[in-house]
Amino acid sequence: MNAALTASLQWQNVCHRKDLVPHSGIAVMLGKEPVAVFWLPGHDTELYAIGHTDPFSGSEVLAHGILCESQGIWSVASPLYKQHFRLDTGRCIETPDVGVDVWAVRMEQDWVQIGKVLIG
Amino acid sequence: MKKQLVVIGNGMVGHHFAEQWMASEMAADYELHVFAEENQRAYDRVHLSEYFEQQSSAHLQLGDDGFYALPGIHLHLNEAVITLDREAKSVTTAQGQYSYDTLVFATGSYPFVPPIDGRELDHCCVYRTLQDLDVIRASAQGATRGVVVGGGLLGLEAANALRMLGLEAHVVEFAPRLMPVQLDSDAGSLLRTKIEDLGVKVHTEKTTRKIIPGDEQRLRMCFADETYLETDLIVFSAGIRPQDQLAREAGLRLGERGGIAVDQHCRTSDPSIYAIGECAVWNNQQYGLVAPGYTMARVAAAHMIGNVGTTFTGADMSTKLKLLGVDVGSIGDAHGATPGALNYRYSNEIEGVYRRLVVSADGSKLLGAILVGDNSYYDTLLQYALNGIELPEYPESLILPESSGTGAPSLGASALPYEATLCSCHNVTKGDICEAMNDGAVSLSDIKSMTKAATGCGGCAAMVKTVFESELEARGVQVDKSICEHFSHTRQELFHLVKVEGIQTFDELIERHGQGGGCEICKPAVASILASVWNEHVHETKHLPLQDTNDTFMANMQKNGTYSVVPRIPGGEITPKMLIKIGEVGEKYNLYTKITGGQRIDLFGATLDELPLIWEELIAAGFETGHAYGKSLRTVKSCIGDTWCRYGVQDSMTMAIRLENRYKGMRSPHKVKMAVSGCTRECAEAQSKDIGVIATENGWNLYVCGNGGMKPRHADLFATDLDDETLIRYIDRVLMFYVYTADRLQRTSVWLENLQGGLKYLKEVVIEDSLGLAEELETRMQHIVDTYQCEWKTAINDSEKRKRFRSYVNASEPRKARIQLIEERGQLIPARMITEEEVA
Numbered sequence: 006m007n008a009a010l011t012a013s014l015q016w017q018n019v020c021h022r023k024d025l026v027p028h029s030g031i032a033v034m035l036g037k038e039p040v041a042v043f044w045l046p047g048h049d050t051e052l053y054a055i056g057h058t059d060p061f062s063g064s065e066v067l068a069h070g071i072l073c074e075s076q077g078i079w080s081v082a083s084p085l086y087k088q089h090f091r092l093d094t095g096r097c098i099e100t101p102d103v104g105v106d107v108w109a110v111r112m113e114q115d116w117v118q119i120g121k122v123l124i125g
Numbered sequence: 126m127k128k129q130l131v132v133i134g135n136g137m138v139g140h141h142f143a144e145q146w147m148a149s150e151m152a153a154d155y156e157l158h159v160f161a162e163e164n165q166r167a168y169d170r171v172h173l174s175e176y177f178e179q180q181s182s183a184h185l186q187l188g189d190d191g192f193y194a195l196p197g198i199h200l201h202l203n204e205a206v207i208t209l210d211r212e213a214k215s216v217t218t219a220q221g222q223y224s225y226d227t228l229v230f231a232t233g234s235y236p237f238v239p240p241i242d243g244r245e246l247d248h249c250c251v252y253r254t255l256q257d258l259d260v261i262r263a264s265a266q267g268a269t270r271g272v273v274v275g276g277g278l279l280g281l282e283a284a285n286a287l288r289m290l291g292l293e294a295h296v297v298e299f300a301p302r303l304m305p306v307q308l309d310s311d312a313g314s315l316l317r318t319k320i321e322d323l324g325v326k327v328h329t330e331k332t333t334r335k336i337i338p339g340d341e342q343r344l345r346m347c348f349a350d351e352t353y354l355e356t357d358l359i360v361f362s363a364g365i366r367p368q369d370q371l372a373r374e375a376g377l378r379l380g381e382r383g384g385i386a387v388d389q390h391c392r393t394s395d396p397s398i399y400a401i402g403e404c405a406v407w408n409n410q411q412y413g414l415v416a417p418g419y420t421m422a423r424v425a426a427a428h429m430i431g432n433v434g435t436t437f438t439g440a441d442m443s444t445k446l447k448l449l450g451v452d453v454g455s456i457g458d459a460h461g462a463t464p465g466a467l468n469y470r471y472s473n474e475i476e477g478v479y480r481r482l483v484v485s486a487d488g489s490k491l492l493g494a495i496l497v498g499d500n501s502y503y504d505t506l507l508q509y510a511l512n513g514i515e516l517p518e519y520p521e522s523l524i525l526p527e528s529s530g531t532g533a534p535s536l537g538a539s540a541l542p543y544e545a546t547l548c549s550c551h552n553v554t555k556g557d558i559c560e561a562m563n564d565g566a567v568s569l570s571d572i573k574s575m576t577k578a579a580t581g582c583g584g585c586a587a588m589v590k591t592v593f594e595s596e597l598e599a600r601g602v603q604v605d606k607s608i609c610e611h612f613s614h615t616r617q618e619l620f621h622l623v624k625v626e627g628i629q630t631f632d633e634l635i636e637r638h639g640q641g642g643g644c645e646i647c648k649p650a651v652a653s654i655l656a657s658v659w660n661e662h663v664h665e666t667k668h669l670p671l672q673d674t675n676d677t678f679m680a681n682m683q684k685n686g687t688y689s690v691v692p693r694i695p696g697g698e699i700t701p702k703m704l705i706k707i708g709e710v711g712e713k714y715n716l717y718t719k720i721t722g723g724q725r726i727d728l729f730g731a732t733l734d735e736l737p738l739i740w741e742e743l744i745a746a747g748f749e750t751g752h753a754y755g756k757s758l759r760t761v762k763s764c765i766g767d768t769w770c771r772y773g774v775q776d777s778m779t780m781a782i783r784l785e786n787r788y789k790g791m792r793s794p795h796k797v798k799m800a801v802s803g804c805t806r807e808c809a810e811a812q813s814k815d816i817g818v819i820a821t822e823n824g825w826n827l828y829v830c831g832n833g834g835m836k837p838r839h840a841d842l843f844a845t846d847l848d849d850e851t852l853i854r855y856i857d858r859v860l861m862f863y864v865y866t867a868d869r870l871q872r873t874s875v876w877l878e879n880l881q882g883g884l885k886y887l888k889e890v891v892i893e894d895s896l897g898l899a900e901e902l903e904t905r906m907q908h909i910v911d912t913y914q915c916e917w918k919t920a921i922n923d924s925e926k927r928k929r930f931r932s933y934v935n936a937s938e939p940r941k942a943r944i945q946l947i948e949e950r951g952q953l954i955p956a957r958m959i960t961e962e963e964v965a
Contacts, residue, residue: 064686074642
């Protein structure tokens with residue numbers, strides 16, 4: 006992520022480290038927006054935040070999908086119809102013109118923070 | 126008026142002809158009349174003894190139920206043709222007269238009963254039709270011993286049938302050895318030893334002079350050598366004779382030793398009459414096997430529609446079968462009758478195997494072979510013999526055991542010529558398989574449905590699979606059996622690695638045997654394997670990220686992101702009080718409530734936050750999780766059984782509840798459903814389940830590997846009249862073997878269909894313990910039973926685990942408004958998809 010952009014973000018605590026589940030996801034509310042936060046401890050990028058709502062069903066389910074890796078790219082498989090959404094871009098791998106929003110996310114003193122400016 | 130085609134006989138060959146005919150373009154121009162002497166339509170005579178095993182003939186029936194209801198076809202059951210008037214071109218039955226334009230004899234053969242005094246006494250039977258079997262069964266009532274006269278192929282089948290009826294079986298053979306036509310003396314004596322080990326008594330070189338009433342038993346057989354044998358019933362199986370009486374009376378030309386003489390188009394001396402199957406002789410030779418009969422049926426049908434290119438000029442009489450569980454194979458010139466023929470023999474009395482090769486004088490071609498004890502060599506040898514393939518430099522390598530223990534050598538499928546026949550029942554060549562693949566067949570089941578290969582006797586199944594896979598490879602299609610990109614292993618291999626190396630976690634497994642980070646295919650598969658082997662709670666931190674959503678939240682996610690809850694109701698038995706409790710919970714949380722197909726109740730529409738609250742109440746009332754979310758045992762459906770039902774013969778309720786409580790929680794490659802019926806009326810529909818149990822007067826019949834769903838499959842009868850404990854032991858073994866060896870998300874039905882050796886193999890593994898695995902399978906199942914926990918009970922008592930059940934970790938309540946519901950018939954169901962504006 007580019008430093009200038011990072012500086013312009015307003016960080017907001019969404020949950021504590023203890024709320025995260027390793028190698029899996031949880032859902033948080035960011036204002037009125039449901040967001041899925043995924044944690045991959047030990048990887049280059051440990052945290053990802055994407056929209057929680059599955060665009061194919063309109064249901065809030067993405068945080069509960071299984072995390073998948075293929076050729077170094079991580080995605081989450083929607084629990085309903087199994088489409089994969091990239092954690093880094095939010096794009097649907099099977100149908101690239103469909104996607105979900107992506108947020109900047111970081112850990113600050115055991116608090117998970119999401120950057121309030123949309124970067125997706 | 127349409128032309129009339131009359132077929133006399135509705136045996137296997139007559140039926141095959143009818144199928145061929147109806148598929149031809151000329152079928153529409155004719156009315157087809159089929160006359161059957163027996164009172165039921167065509168059935169599989171090759172597997173006749175299974176009638177005793179299965180207690181019914183339904184599974185032996187040939188063809189679809191609807192076949193004889195097709196327009197233009199008339200099946201006259203129980204209506205024998207009495208006379209044939211060739212001049213008037215008509216046949217007469219007890220019911221009337223029918224004219225024909227073309228007539229086909231498919232009258233088959235009748236059992237030969239040697240002219241022995243006393244052969245007409247009661248309890249002297251033959252073995253040919255289902256009616257004969259009913260007579261044998263009636264005669265077996267109150268009998269202890271039965272004798273089969275004739276030690277050939279059919280005689281040994283009959284001896285097996287007697288054994289299945291619980292009789293002490295004897296075989297009396299005139300020749301010095303068993304199966305004299307197919308086997309030499311070494312093979313015959315080895316076969317004798319093997320079947321005597323099974324308790325069948327064999328008497329060779331015995332000529333029966335007369336049969337008289339017995340002293341100790343019903344009958345006494347007096348032999349030419351002054352000895353005698355007493356028995357309660359006798360089955361004559363001393364060969365077959367062509368059923369040619371009607372043809373003889375009508376003046377058709379017969380063969381030298383009887384049988385209706387036919388030309389290469391299967392036409393008789395009357396050009397409007399054909400004869401096919403065992404009633405026909407070509408070149409004075411009768412063909413007493415089903416495959417040549419089918420060929421004749423096809424040739425006759427082809428000729429009638431004007432195709433003179435297909436001809437019948439003799440047939441290969443090679444056979445491969447399992448007699449009383451013993452492999453026996455005989456190929457081509459098994460006795461080495463060809464001038465100059467040379468032999469290779471391998472005999473191993475310790476392992477009980479014998480193999481003989483008969484090769485041409487120059488050692489280049491295989492003329493014939495004999496196998497006893499291990500038929501895995503058969504397919505390859507048959508291909509060498511049938512296709513005249515050049516033998517390898519050392520032909521003995523084809524029958525010698527390989528020191529590495531890899532078993533029978535196989536002829537590479539690519540070495541087979543295009544015209545090599547793989548399936549002789551349906552005359553399918555390697556070329557036909559390739560053509561089917563050109564036409565888009567991409568799986569073995571496509572091949573089977575498009576070519577019918579391996580759907581007759583099934584003996585060629587392994588060969589067809591090999592050819593199919595090798596063709597796929599030749600076409601550059603990689604036959605990749607890996608479960609996904611992270612593991613180049615099959616599920617079965619992964620299961621084995623986990624068990625043998627004691628691997629406890631996904632990370633450990635992927636580090637040692639895989640690559641990358643895993644995906645939605647391998648993670649749940651490995652989670653299921655770990656659960657099958659170690660049976661830890663799905664919510665252990667190390668297992669949690671592997672689970673499908675349904676397993677993670679122990680509920681079934683529905684289309685709007687809410688969950689449904691299914692408490693276990695073993696056997697569908699529930700007290701009014703518990704029923705009321707479910708109603709109360711449903712009402713309190715405003716859940717949509719429905720009775721499921723598995724005799725329990727599904728509560729829909731719960732949010733994540735509500736799940737632990739709902740379960741707290743259900744568990745307090747005595748409910749347990751129903752595992753509706755897992756690849757595991759769902760329900761054991763049951764009828765009420767003999768506790769209430771006037772027809773019930775066993776307590777199906779108690780058994781169903783026992784089974785459900787035993788196997789609940791067991792993780793398996795796919796879901797498993799069971800049912801128990803209290804009598805043969807089968808109200809619980811057990812034959813459509815993975816494990817089906819049906820009560821009999823004497824215990825339980827066990828059926829395995831059925832399912833409903835997209836491609837329904839009737840379960841196969843596995844074992845009969847079991848007591849409670851044996852039933853449980855067999856189910857333990859079948860299920861665990863399935864857990865050990867099935868592919869990911871493979872139901873038991875598909876698993877069985879893909880299991881090499883099929884049902885027979887499964888029986889060997891489970892009943893005879895051929896792999897020595899039985900004890901391990903039972904122990905592992907017992908471990909799963911002993912470590913069972915209600916996952917919901919564990920979860921609600923653990924505050925860490927409960928934390929998972931939050932719709933949003935930073936908000937105390939789910940925003941119910943986001944889940945829009947509408948009312949229908951007094952309950953709430955999901956509304957259409959909603960827009961952001963509506964929520965706001």
